Amino acid sequence: MMDDSVHSPDDALQPRDASRSSNTVTVSLTLNGEPVTLEVEPNVVLLDALRERLDLTGTKKGCDHGQCGACTVLIDGHSANSCLTLAVMHEGCEITTVEGLARDGQLHPVQEAFLEHDAYQCGYCTAGQMMSTVSMLNDKRIGSDDASVKEAMSGNICRCGAYKNILSAVQSARAKA
Amino acid sequence: MTESIIGHRTTRIDGELKLTGKADYAADHNLPGQVYGYPVPSTIARGRLVGLDLDAARQAPGVIEIVHRGNFPALQHSDNNPACGSEGRLFHSPNTMAEQNKVGEARLPFEDDGIHYEGQYIAMVIADTFEHARAAARLVTARYEEETAVPGLFQTDDEGEEAGDEAVSRGDPEGAFESAPVKFDHTYTIAMETHVAMELHASNATWDGDRLTIYESTQGVVFQRNAMAQIFGIPPEKVTVIAHYIGSGFGSKLFMWPHAVITAVAAKMVGRPVKTVLSRQQNFCSAGNRPASRQRIRMAADRDGKLLSIRHDSQNETSFVDAYTESVGSGTPRVYACDNVSVSQRRVQVNHGTPTSMRAPGEVSGSVALEIAMDEMAIELGMDPLELRRRNFAERDPSADLPWSGNHLRECWDDASRRFGWEKRNPQIGSMRDGHEIIGWGMADATWEAMRSHCKARVELRADGKVQVACGTQDIGTGTYTIVAQTASELTGVPLERIEVKLGDSTLPAGPLSGGSMATATTLPAVAGATRDAIEQLKQLAIADGAPFEGKEADALTFENGTLSDGSQTLSFAELLDKLQRGMAEGEASAAPGEEQDKFSFRSFGAHFVEVRWDPGISRLRVSRVVSTIDVGRAINPLTARNQVEGAIVMGMGMGMFEETEYDSAGNIYNNNYADYIVPVHADIPDIEVELLDNPDYNFNEFGVRGIGEIGITGMAAAISNAVYHATGKRIRDMPIKIADLIASR
Numbered sequence: 001m002m003d004d005s006v007h008s009p010d011d012a013l014q015p016r017d018a019s020r021s022s023n024t025v026t027v028s029l030t031l032n033g034e035p036v037t038l039e040v041e042p043n044v045v046l047l048d049a050l051r052e053r054l055d056l057t058g059t060k061k062g063c064d065h066g067q068c069g070a071c072t073v074l075i076d077g078h079s080a081n082s083c084l085t086l087a088v089m090h091e092g093c094e095i096t097t098v099e100g101l102a103r104d105g106q107l108h109p110v111q112e113a114f115l116e117h118d119a120y121q122c123g124y125c126t127a128g129q130m131m132s133t134v135s136m137l138n139d140k141r142i143g144s145d146d147a148s149v150k151e152a153m154s155g156n157i158c159r160c161g162a163y164k165n166i167l168s169a170v171q172s173a174r175a176k177a
Numbered sequence: 178m179t180e181s182i183i184g185h186r187t188t189r190i191d192g193e194l195k196l197t198g199k200a201d202y203a204a205d206h207n208l209p210g211q212v213y214g215y216p217v218p219s220t221i222a223r224g225r226l227v228g229l230d231l232d233a234a235r236q237a238p239g240v241i242e243i244v245h246r247g248n249f250p251a252l253q254h255s256d257n258n259p260a261c262g263s264e265g266r267l268f269h270s271p272n273t274m275a276e277q278n279k280v281g282e283a284r285l286p287f288e289d290d291g292i293h294y295e296g297q298y299i300a301m302v303i304a305d306t307f308e309h310a311r312a313a314a315r316l317v318t319a320r321y322e323e324e325t326a327v328p329g330l331f332q333t334d335d336e337g338e339e340a341g342d343e344a345v346s347r348g349d350p351e352g353a354f355e356s357a358p359v360k361f362d363h364t365y366t367i368a369m370e371t372h373v374a375m376e377l378h379a380s381n382a383t384w385d386g387d388r389l390t391i392y393e394s395t396q397g398v399v400f401q402r403n404a405m406a407q408i409f410g411i412p413p414e415k416v417t418v419i420a421h422y423i424g425s426g427f428g429s430k431l432f433m434w435p436h437a438v439i440t441a442v443a444a445k446m447v448g449r450p451v452k453t454v455l456s457r458q459q460n461f462c463s464a465g466n467r468p469a470s471r472q473r474i475r476m477a478a479d480r481d482g483k484l485l486s487i488r489h490d491s492q493n494e495t496s497f498v499d500a501y502t503e504s505v506g507s508g509t510p511r512v513y514a515c516d517n518v519s520v521s522q523r524r525v526q527v528n529h530g531t532p533t534s535m536r537a538p539g540e541v542s543g544s545v546a547l548e549i550a551m552d553e554m555a556i557e558l559g560m561d562p563l564e565l566r567r568r569n570f571a572e573r574d575p576s577a578d579l580p581w582s583g584n585h586l587r588e589c590w591d592d593a594s595r596r597f598g599w600e601k602r603n604p605q606i607g608s609m610r611d612g613h614e615i616i617g618w619g620m621a622d623a624t625w626e627a628m629r630s631h632c633k634a635r636v637e638l639r640a641d642g643k644v645q646v647a648c649g650t651q652d653i654g655t656g657t658y659t660i661v662a663q664t665a666s667e668l669t670g671v672p673l674e675r676i677e678v679k680l681g682d683s684t685l686p687a688g689p690l691s692g693g694s695m696a697t698a699t700t701l702p703a704v705a706g707a708t709r710d711a712i713e714q715l716k717q718l719a720i721a722d723g724a725p726f727e728g729k730e731a732d733a734l735t736f737e738n739g740t741l742s743d744g745s746q747t748l749s750f751a752e753l754l755d756k757l758q759r760g761m762a763e764g765e766a767s768a769a770p771g772e773e774q775d776k777f778s779f780r781s782f783g784a785h786f787v788e789v790r791w792d793p794g795i796s797r798l799r800v801s802r803v804v805s806t807i808d809v810g811r812a813i814n815p816l817t818a819r820n821q822v823e824g825a826i827v828m829g830m831g832m833g834m835f836e837e838t839e840y841d842s843a844g845n846i847y848n849n850n851y852a853d854y855i856v857p858v859h860a861d862i863p864d865i866e867v868e869l870l871d872n873p874d875y876n877f878n879e880f881g882v883r884g885i886g887e888i889g890i891t892g893m894a895a896a897i898s899n900a901v902y903h904a905t906g907k908r909i910r911d912m913p914i915k916i917a918d919l920i921a922s923r
Contacts, residue, residue: 024196044308051205056198057198057201058198060424062376062424062851067457067852098197114192118820121425121654121817123196123200123654124424124654128768154858154860156858157851159372159427161824163857163858165823166821172542
């Protein structure tokens, strides 16, 4: 289903005037535990770098403005909207995407909880919901009661409205963590 | 098999793909040689495009092509443009449901120089990267001859054009109204809403000679294939539309929008795959909306609460490039027993984006007005609003002179009111308090027609022990993959782990749109038929000359738990196929509604009970509790079915309290993003307790299912408004309810 070839549009094309698009910066970072080096123009946001250059398309674009949370990833362990940050800002950073949650073929407890509680419908906001959950469960400042969880998760919109099940999944994952 | 999997809580078979980021949505496809499309939208809402300055964009880094009216294939007349089709021209799609080629907007992109709404495409830049395409698109400048935009429905006196086929009348509604002892005449409005599905509309088109393959975020691969074939003048079998996963649509992705046509033309022009992902802002302009509606309801009853007359006359917005009728009153003649009813609908053309179906199209808007009106009638009569509804229960479908196949509304009322505690309601306005907060309790009925369409499916029992089911419908998040697998598992006895489901590809046997709550009732009978056909073919293979069951009658063989048996010999289908050196036993089937349609009226019913809390000190309104009981026949998968209703309730909260696409007088949307167009978020979500009655509707199909996607949103905003009235005494007839409405002096 997914195309296996890793595709880099920058390399694949010969722009008419190559000198105009050679304004790239080298960025080295750790992505899901693996070292990665990127050559990107400075205005490439992290989300587009992940999706369009590294084929890590599990992280979704819902608004491109930091309003919906679909693009949430972990940067050095903390949740962040990957659409609101430039790739070049993450030299040396450790970035975890939804593709990095499962380990050795074993789903992360948050993934298992989302599966069991049907904490999604279309699945498009799900990566962001789960990354925020992982971050929140590690954040001692956020209470464990339902109201605190709902407040903390409100940056992640689910237009399908599977909020009740997401809350159940979050609390179930907390209990198992 | 020992236990039925139909009706059993089943986690999604595609769940792990969605949870690991492997589910492939349209924009997730990155094809070799792919380039990027970025549209240039009109910044005016009405006028003519008189000039485009493309020079700066052409000089920008990475730009490969700019598609615009000057180089776009002309409509239906030959020119020398080599871009598309053998004659370099395009055609209109016939744009019909019957031919399954309906599109979102009849006008082709760049068809003329007219500008009909803000955000209409005036060009699309094709560049090597997304960033280059976006940057260059912003360098395109346009010159317009601007005209004064026709403002929205609520700012115009235009009566609009009558949609004649919507008109319904029975009895003498006018006479009955005039002579009735209790009556009122009120007007209700529903603001324009936008679907804002999380997934942005996206197309990724590739041509191989005269064959087009397009990954699209669509609720209808077959419809889009047919429309594309018509527009490009090529046979449907040369068009493949793929939508394995869809980040939902709620109607906005039922029918193809112009960006897909531009993307396909661009791919032809540049000879490469072109991927276009619309921005959120663009999605608001040119991918449909629930049109604003204004509804006048004249309702009359006798003093015992018997409804004597309902007249429901509505208007909806449409654009200048497609005539969209929102069937606002479609439920009104059917829900309650009333001898004198009329419904009419008018369309008013405005310079807003073209509307389309949005979850429970028409009927939800109508149900909100009707269910508020029922509450108003209860107040007029001094009667409990639930009791008023009980007194007008329709024993038969009053609009069709047919018996209901199954109307369990009374059970819904009983169950939901009991769980809610409705009998403890003090009817006096503002009488129920909890500290600073005034509590309001309101209720409304929910209803949605049960529909079914044509469907084909194919099933393969494979030598590797797997069962593959294929159907050209989609799973938009509703759980279609899983219920199709449950169906095949039920009939074969093969566990879910060994069932593969292929959906979302127009080359598969033609399946239905994922819309109208009809995909389940439409698809499963075809899947069942194909499964039985495959089992029958397996039996025929088994009894053929030289086969393990040679000489037996096919009917004497049983097929259970994936194994074929004649009582003495038992072979799994994999073992049998292996012995026969066959790859598979294949079955196909086609299913369609039949004569049951002439015998029964098929409609689902339910009831919402809502608690709101109004804190007048800080002017805060919250929905604090929702208890709903819904009858949809059988729920194939209660886990995903309940999720559908809960999600629809949440969207109904949005309709009642938040959602409004706002245009200024020049026709520009000023809340075209996820921060300013407010939708419910985690913090808004109250306790939601949904029960689904389990009354299989076997008159409708062998599984007893009627569909579930829409019903939960109907009536919901009315239940909130009615609860607000109970708390505050403020009757809000304009959705969404605004705090300003509640703090205004009476």
